[in-house]
Structures are given as C-alpha cells and as structure tokens.
Amino acid sequence: MRIRSAAAAAVLVMGASLLGAPQAVAVDDAVALTATFNDPAGSPAQQDAIRNQLISLINRTPAGAEINGSVYLFTDGGVSGALVAAKQRGVKVKLVVDGDAVADVDANGKATGSEYSMLAAATGLGTDRTADSWVLACPANRGCVGNRALGGSGDTGAINHNKFFLFSKAGSTDDVVFQTSANLTTSQRRNLFNNAVTIPDAGSGLYASYRAYWQDLVSSGSSGPGLATYYKTQDAGAYKTYFFPRQEKAGATFDNDPGTDTVVSLLNNVDCAGGATRIRIGMYAFTRVQIADKLVALKRAGCGVELLHDGEDGHLGSAVRASIAGNLTYAARCAGTAVDGSGASRSIGIHSKYLLIEGTYLGGANRKLVFTGSHNYTFPNLRANDETLLKIDNAAVYDAFRANFESIRSGPHCAAW
Template identity: 80%
Template sequence: MRIGKAAGAGAIVLVASLLGVPGAVAADDTVGLTTTFNDPAGTTAQQDAIRNQLISLVNRTPAGAEINGSMYLFTDGGVSNALISAKNRGVKVKLIVDGDAVADVGENGKATGSEYSTLAAATGLGTDLGADSWVLACPATRGCVGNRNLGGGDDGAINHNKFLLFSKVGSTDNVVFQTSANLTTSQRRNLFNNAVTIPDAGSGLYASYLAYWQDLRTYGASGDGLATYYKTTDAGPYKTYFFPRQEKAGTTYSTDASTDTVVSLLNNVDCASGSTKIRIGMYAFTRSQVADKLVQLKGAGCHVELLHNGEDGNLGSTVQDTIAGRLDYVAKCAGTATDAAGATRDIGIHSKYMLIEGTYLGGANRKLVFTGSHNYTYPNLRSHDETLLKIDNASAYDAFTANFEAIKASPHCTAW
C-alpha cells in the first residue's frame, strides 16, 4: 500500500491590508513560529485553514525570492494559482511532486483533478529545470530519492513529502512550511491535518531542508535513486530526519527495531517519574516494533494515548492486537459529517504527530513535537521519501496538545 484536522492555532504577525496584495511587504510583516490545524467538519474557513496559511505565505513572497517545494499529491487549484501568480511577479518557484500526481485521468477512468498539467504548461511553471521556475515529477515507478519496493503488496517508493521552503516571506528570511496534508480537497474536507510555519531565525533548519530538497531534485531528475538515504541534522530547537532508512544487514525491513527512528526516539523517554505523557495522532500505523515500545513505556509508568484513522488497513492487525487494552487511551477516528445540503462524508485523521511531555534524554519537563509526513508504516520508514521534524518548543507543544484533545473530544473518534 502506498500510504501517502480543530481550527488554526498559533500566532502570526500579519497586516490585514496585505491579504489582497500578493508580494506586498510592510515593515512589520514578519513571520513567527505558527501552528495551524484544520477542522474537516467545521466552517469552510476552518476546513481550509492549512491551505489558506500556505496561500498567505505564497502571496507574501516578494519578487526575487524563491519557493522550493516537495508534495505528494496536488489537486488544489487555489494553491496552484497562487504559485503561478508568484512566478509571474518574479518569484522563482520550483516544485517537486510525486509521479502519482501527474495523471489527469486515473485507472478508474475518472478525472483525478491533478494540477500537474496546469503547473507544467508554459503558462504555469513549465518543466525546464534550467529555468527560474519549474515543476518536476519524480519517476513514475519510484520516489525522487527512494527506489525500493518492499514487496508483499507494496507498490514501491513514492515522494510522500509535504513541505515548502520560502527564502523570504514579508520581511522574514528563510521560512519552512511543513504539513501532514496533501494539497487535495479530501485532505481539507475529510481529514484532520496539521501544519507548522517556522522562521529559520539562525537555527539552520532552512538549510537542512534545502539540502534535502536539492537531493530530491538531483536524484529525481536523473539516475536510479537510492535504496537508503537516511540523514539527520540538528538545527537549534529543531531536528530533521529524512528517509528512506534501510535495516541492518542480516535483518529484514520489518524486524529491525534498532533502525526504526520512532523506536529510537521512544528509547529516549524516561517513565520513572510517572508523569511523562505520550500522545500520538496518526493516519497509518503498522510497525509492530513501535507498538511494542509504546506498551513497554506504558508498563514503565508513562501515560500513552493514541488517535488513529479508521480506514480499513490503516491500523495493522498486529499493532491492534499488541496495543488492545494495554495503553491508557486508544480511539478510532472514523466519524461522519453532514453539510448544509444534507450530504454526508466520512471524517478521519491524517495527521502524523507524536507529542512527548516529561523526561526525555535525561531532561525533565520537556515538551516536544515530532511531526511531518512520516506515518508509522514500513514503507514510510524503509522506502519512501519522507520527512520527520522534531520541534522543541513549549508553545508549539501546547498548541498540538490542544488539537489532540479537541479531536479526542470530537464525535468523530470512538474509544475502543
């Protein structure tokens, strides 16, 4: 299987008069660390919160600046139009998408809604990699970097990333936008998602992402890709983890816990105080070693909660059996919402975050967020182009925790 929302929270300094003036800059048009969450069952503005945050960043990018992005699926005409408008006013826009984002018509004969053709046209970004702006599709049979097929029903590597980099937004240099959401309607209307907007502020985070993006471009444009890529970079209060990561020799992709990054992160947690809390909101969770570790931590005194998506197969049967009755709280998110016209749609969770509060790496009272595009599945670890981002910031943690509790309390998630 190739596995690829609460109203916006957080604060950003924005001059209201600039909203309708793409690229306009005022002296106080600065970007702060911002958390954004959508509510798929809320108002249109609440559903579109993440998409609108991204469009705002694009519209506030001045001429001469650069936007470099990597996105799995792209059917959002609003974002597409904003990127093309940015190019037309002198912004250098370079976008990488997965091969799955290219087709106008799917295997079922129905229109996909893909924006690739619009972006690839001469009136869009074009496809000339020597130009100032372009869109690049990763090879159809793999990701841009990752080239591995794990077999057993896996369709092979994809570029599952969901981030955009801005060399300047308003008066702020080097801004990273990382989300769990693909740029599709279903991600806004049917699924809880999250996003963070982070100014580099001398941390080195932007440079870390940009180096990875450049590798996606290099390997995606030529060559055969790589079976393993794994790179990590500390950047002040942040840390990046880029995948795929291969297992050790003599093991298999599904049995080597020592090279499972999430297991390694959980190994840093100390439960002795009895006050450490772990909260996870996750679209897809099939890695048994992560489940085993969560149960172990619960037994050691940590408080462990999980919200997972309710679509068939998104919670692996082994994981389900492992955690059943052994964590403090588990809920399946598979609700429904009815719009004003009486149409009903399914509501689930597509976020990919883990929140740790307590003792971590020997330090007490830590508040950490781990988010990005990384589901807890074997392809996300072993074959896909993926990003996991650590955020060591109490305000961001508090916003994510509020989002977790809001989803948990919603009628869309049922404890089991």
Template identity: 85%
Template sequence: MDDTVALTATFNDPAGTTAQQDAIRNQLISLVNRTPAGAEINGSVYLFTDGGVSSALVAAKQRGVKVKLIVDGDAVPDVDANGKATGSEYSTLAAATGLGTDLTADSWVLACPENRGCIGNRRLGGSSDTGAINHNKFFLFSKAGATDNVVFQTSANLTTSQRRNLFNNAVTIPDAGSGLYAGYRAYWQDLQTNGSSGTGQATYYKTQDAGPYKTYFFPRQEKAGTTYNNDASTDTIVSLLDNVDCAGGATQIRIGMYAFTRVQVADKLVALKNAGCRVELLHNGEDGNLGTAVQASIAGNLTYAARCAGTAVDSTNASRAIGIHSKYMLIEGTYLGGTNRKLVFTGSHNYTYPNLRANDETLLKIDNAAVYDAFKANFETIKYGPHCAAW
C-alpha cells in the same frame, strides 16, 4: 505594517466552517502571496489537486518569484486507471503558462520517476507494493513577508479530501539562525538531483540538528542480517521512544496517526505504558490503517486508544467521513534525562514500513513549549470531539 512571519502551528477542522477546513492551505497560500519578486519557493509534495495553491504559485512566478516544485509521479495523471478524472494540477503547472518543466529556468515543476520516489527506489515486496513514493509535504521560502528563510511543513496533501475529510496539521517556522532552512534546502536539492537523473537510492537516511529543531530524512535501511520489518534498532520512532523515561509516572505520550502498521513501535508504546508513562493514541479508522499486529499489541494495553472514523453533514445534508491524517507524536516529561520537556515530532512520516524503509519522507522534531501546547490542544479537541471513539 509589520509583515514578519511568526512561528505558527496550524490545524484544520474538516467538520468545521469552510475557513476552518481550509486553514492549512490558506496559511500556505498566504506565505506564497507574501513572497516578493526575486525570492525563491521550493516545494515537495505527494499529491496536488488544489487549484487555489496552484494559482497562487503561478501568480508568484508571474511577479518574479522563482517557483520550483517537486511532485510524486502519482500526481501526474489527469485520469486514473479506471478513467476517472484525478483533478491533478500537474498539467496546469507543467504548461508554459504555468511553471513549465525546464529545469534550467527560474521556475518549473518536476515529477519524480514513475513507480519510485525522487530518491527512494526500494520495493519491499508483496502484491500491494507499487514502489516507493515522494510522500513529502513541505515548502521553503527564501523570503516571506519581511522574514528570510521560512519552512512550512505539513501532514496534508494538497487535495480537497485532505481539507474536507481529515484532520491535519502544519507548522510555519522562521529559520531565525537555527539552520533548519538550510537543512531542508539541501534535502530538497537531493530530491531534485536524484529525481531528474539516475535510478535513485535504496537508503538515504540523514539527520541534522538545527537549534530547537531536528530533521530526519528517509528512507532508512535495516541492518544487515535483518529484514525491513523486524529490525527495531533502525526504526527511528522506536529509537526516539527509547529516550523517554517513565519513572515517577509524569511523562505523557500522545500520538495522532493516519497509518500505523509497525508492530515494533506498538510494542515499545506498550512497554512505556507498563513502565509508568501515560500513552494515548488517535488513529484513522479506514480499514487497514491500523495493522492487525499493531492492534493486537495495543488492545487494552495503552492508557487510551481511539478510532477516528466519524461523519459530518454539510449544508446540503450530504454526509462525509471524517478521520485523522496527521502524523504527530507529542512527548511531555522526561526525555534524554531532561525533565519537563515538551516535544513535537511531526511531518509526513506515518508509522508504516514503506514510510521508514522506502519512501521519500520527512520527520521534524520541534522543541518549543508554545508549539507543543498548540498540538496538545489539537489532540484534546479531536479526542473529545464526535469523530473518534475509544476502544
């Protein structure tokens, strides 16, 4: 039987069937279950309350897979500040019957230090700044099925709300000689090294080309003489948008975004729309997820903008909020002088200042028409569905 892993884009539907809601976590579990003894799984995730994934990882260890997982410090507590159970799987994973915490062993779970990421240690200031986080959401497989060196990158945390309440995306990428796996693996090693000793770093920014892919790892510091929130020249998303050519009116930009507060990105999108590009935005509707300066910049100035804050009713007639947690930008048209390009930028990176300047984050560029077409179809499905309203 052919058990090769294919290049795949996966999307959940939080308002759909259980299988549709669980599509991303089920893809991850499938990869874990297909990892043979002697192979290695390396993961880095922000929050982890999914017992199904936890059980699959422990079962993988028991059959001889080396399972090494990094989580944010926010994933550790069993109860929150109000005494409410968090549902965290950390205690299960950290137990001797799980993965354990001995970093010299073949399998373990490591929590980043409290109030910072594993690498990122910067505080941007303000009463709401609780410190940097490891906001990553990726898994690496030295072998899955018959395929060596597989990267799984998602926008979703491993929680129930991410499956049941929010649209998310994932990509499964066989390395296929591109060098992508090695780039992620080196970054993962830096997360482990910094997370297990030392005080972290205020800036880390590294990029790597890998065939049709490119990775961008954060945090990225602003230039001297500027502040974290006013230097567009070191905003990676602005720099990517600087590569877009709107001449002729054929270039299209589509963004599905959970949190968007960087006004420099908003201003650049407006400028591109004014230059002839078609620019569309789907953003999450929770209060504060769209910054006031961003809202003022884009109001009436993009081709299309919609707030995603719908509701769904389950079989018990209970209603729940439905929004978008994806973090992707799609560019179709002229980019870096090349015409008819189809590019996807996805990962854990929201368009906020902490995601740029403080957190451990990954942004992944994918230059593949089939993957682009899948993301575009997802965008259109959400856009024309009942959970987003144009404004």
C-alpha cells in the same frame, strides 16, 4: 470546538493565527512561528486553515525570492494558482511532485483532478529546469530519491510522500519552512484532520537542512537510478530533521529490525520514572508493531500513552491492534461522520502525523517535544519512501498540538475502544 485557553483557541480555530494571543499583522509583515490545524467538520475557513496558511505565505513572497516545494498529490487549484501568480510577479517557483500526481485520468479513466498539467504548461511553471521556475515529477513507480519496493501485495514501490514548502523570503522574514501532514487535495481539507507548522529559520539552520534535502530530491529525481537508503539527520537549534528512506541493518529484513526504526529509537529516549511523562500520538497509518510494542512497554513502565488513529480499514495493522488492545492509557478510532449544508454526509478521519512527548526525555525533565512531518508509522514510510520527520523543541508549539489532540479526542469523530 472547545479548547482550554485563548491562545490555543487562536491556533486551533483560526488555523493560521500566531502562537499566543491573536495579533494584527505587523507593519513589516514578519512571519512568526505558527501551528495550524484544520477542522474538516467545521466552517469553510476552518476546513481550509492549512491550505490558506500556505497560500498566505506564497502570496507574501516578494519578487526575486524563491519558493521550493516537495509534495505527493496536488489537486488544489487555489495553491497552484497562487504559485503561478507568484512566478508572474517575479518569484522563482521550483516544485517537486510525486509521479502519482502527474496523470489527468486514472487507470479506470476517471479524472484525477491533478494540477500537474497546468503547472507543467508554459503558462504555468513549465518544466525547463534551466529557467527560474519549473515543476519536476519524480520517476514513475519510485520516489525522487527512494527506489525500493518492499514486496508484498499492493506494493507499487517508493513514493515522494513529502509535504513541505521552503521560502527564501516571506513577508519581511528570510528563510521560512512550512511543513504539513496534508496532501494538497480537497479530501484532505474536508474529510481528515491535519496539522502544519510554519517556522522562520531565525539562525537555527533548519531552512538550510531542508534546502539541502530538497536539492537531493531534485538531483536524484532528474537523473540516476535512485537509492535504497538515504537516511540523514541534522540538529538545527530547537529543531532536528530526519530524512528517509532508512535501510535495516545487514542480515535483517525491512520489518524485523527495531534498532533502525527511528520512532522506536526516539521512544527509547523517554523515561517513565515517577509516572509524570505523557505520550500522545495522532496518526493516519500505523502498522509497525515494534512501535506498538514499545508504547506498551512505556505504559507498563509508568508513562501515560494515548493514541488517536484513523479508522479506515487497514490503517491500524492487525499486529499493532493486538499489541495495544487494552494496554495503552487511551486509544480511539477516528471514523466519524459530518453532514454538509446540502444534507450529504461524509466520513471524518485523522491524517495528522504527530508524536507529542511531555516529561523526561534524554534525561531532561519537563520537556515538551513535537515530532511531526509526512512520516506515517508504516514500513514504506520508514524503508522506501522520500519522507520527512521534524522534531520541534518549543513549549508553545507543543501546547498548541496538545490542545489539538485534546479537541479531537473529546469531539464526536473519534471513539475509544
């Protein structure tokens, strides 16, 4: 993997390295602000970089501290084993998973690989929420908060699509947030590019924002009918959280109200005057044409706009494709192949979910912003699901994400169109 700076190399290749030059672990085991990226076509360590960063945080959580998590799918035995070991040494481990993560076999009788049964057992975390540790599954066919079905072919209702963990203490650092785009599955490590951030709260209020949302997931997921809309935002120092689902205004339909599309609203804050502003997007699923139309408008206004999207059929909507075709600075379909040591080939795509803005934003010049989380650019992600979008206003984090974007862009797994 070729990148442009030693600092970026530490972040991209090592995955869990601290931002800046590689450092030895401090004597007091402090957790630093970290951007982590996997390389699904790389070495085992590069494939597992995000998962290993999460396991490292779990392993560094001391007795008496608490881990809170909310995840969609969970088939990773390494992570589940680390969580159970944490419980056994006196950590309080409380985990929320989507209902889709529960079944041991699917509708066709095929094993899912789910870790839920192991976690729910008394020898795992258990399910007794009066205990110090437990796992909670959201109700079937809805999220823990979101309960809306948008209708249409294949819509099975809302899901808890979140992918975050909270640590009241990790190493010597209090209140740490771990947010990733990756589900806890083997295919996410081995077949798809993903991203993650590890953020010490450091007085920002970010941990408290996530913790309040996590508690709402627990409260709503354990009782009550759920909600058609939940949308909450909170500024937290250099960060801002956006929690979904967000409902359209009265009289509109879920797919025709760009005024309540959070990503469109963020892009409305971009100023392209002078031609110096750059927008870079790495996205798994992109079907909201209003976002596409806004990106085209920004390109015409003088911004540079680049997109890396996943190449699986249906992940780029037909209306989106028609809108952006020939109208962005650069667009690439990520659907390459990699060959394992055994000679077996597999598809390589992108599952990351990030928007990078470099330039003028809300009237301020020379901004470097990252928006990431679990949020795909689809209507279920906006209107139905339990989802998180996180704004990060930090130049070092931005530079790491930009280096990741450029590395994927220039690699063999994405082709311009």
